[in-house]
Amino acid sequence: MLRNYSDILDTYHNIRPKIESRVDEFLAIWCTKDPYRIFRELVFCLFTPQSKARVCWEAVKELADGDMLLYGCKEDISQCISRVRFRNNKAGYLVKLRDEYGPPEGTRKMIERLAGVEDNQVRRLWLVENIKGLGYKEASHFLRNIGLGKDLAILDRHILKNLYMYGVIDEIPKSLTPKKYGVIEKNMVGFADELNIPIDHLDFVLWYMETDDIFK
Numbered sequence: 518m519l520r521n522y523s524d525i526l527d528t529y530h531n532i533r534p535k536i537e538s539r540v541d542e543f544l545a546i547w548c549t550k551d552p553y554r555i556f557r558e559l560v561f562c563l564f565t566p567q568s569k570a571r572v573c574w575e576a577v578k579e580l581a582d583g584d585m586l587l588y589g590c591k592e593d594i595s596q597c598i599s600r601v602r603f604r605n606n607k608a609g610y611l612v613k614l615r616d617e618y619g620p621p622e623g624t625r626k627m628i629e630r631l632a633g634v635e636d637n638q639v640r641r642l643w644l645v646e647n648i649k650g651l652g653y654k655e656a657s658h659f660l661r662n663i664g665l666g667k668d669l670a671i672l673d674r675h676i677l678k679n680l681y682m683y684g685v686i687d688e689i690p691k692s693l694t695p696k697k698y699g700v701i702e703k704n705m706v707g708f709a710d711e712l713n714i715p716i717d718h719l720d721f722v723l724w725y726m727e728t729d730d731i732f733k
Contacts, residue, residue: 522683522712529714529722535731536721540664547664550632552624555663557581559618561733562659563610563650568602570732576601586611587619610650618648631660637669645695653698662733667717670702675727676720680705 529536546554557577564573576598580586585594595608618627631640637660644656651659654673660666670676672693680686685708686701693701709716725731 524726525683525712525714525719525722528726529712529718532722532725532731533718536718539721539731539733540717543662544664546662550625550628552620552622552628555628556618556620556624557586558662559614559648559659560586560611562655562662563614563648564598564601564607565655565658566603566652568600571730572600574733587615607650613649631665637665637667640665641669653693653695661717661720667715668706670705670716671720672698672701672705673724676705676723677701679723679726680708683708 561573561577564576580594580597585597591608591612594611595604598604598608601607618624630643634640640660641653641656644651645653654671657666657669658671660669661671677689681689685704690697706716709719721731
């Protein structure tokens with residue numbers, strides 16, 4: 518059963534100030550280009566597949582507080598992030614990421630690479646191709662969380678469910694190839710235009726309608 522668009526618009530009206538505040542926080546991250554803060558956001562997005570966002574962020578903070586984010590071995594990291602699904606794989610992704618793009622110098626090189634292009638599609642593709650464990654959703658999420666993802670969709674299960682309920686997509690895909698991701702993303706951009714809501718704001722609205730939360 519399709520919902521009426523009025524519930525989206527009413528929700529957006531009620532939470533828009535909070536969304537704008539959060540988007541401003543993300544933009545401030547890119548403006549400062551703090552390699553440690555950007556690295557934490559990237560690790561957070563590596564952890565998020567099939568895990569709760571708040572659990573993943575708490576795991577990142579616990580690793581950082583214990584100096585394991587930058588210096589922990591795979592086994593110790595895996596033990597520390599026990600509430601994150603597929604923790605062994607994700608601990609390995611973190612170690613590999615740290616070896617190649619760890620702060621400060623490695624992360625600065627990544628920042629320079631992202632700053633060198635203006636097209637977010639190109640930025641996202643570079644991230645997917647160069648960072649193990651990062652898919653289109655996670656790369657889009659990371660770019661949004663550092664103030665660069667204004668035209669990208671974060672197609673997690675909550676968003677896909679709502680896009681289906683509102684008739685934006687015909688079915689919820691069991692998996693997302695890059696091509697399928699691009700098609701649904703274009704549909705979501707069109708939906709956002711129809712509602713006159715920026716796509717990065719619409720992501721928050723749909724996520725809030727499922728979780729009653731505005732986070733990251």
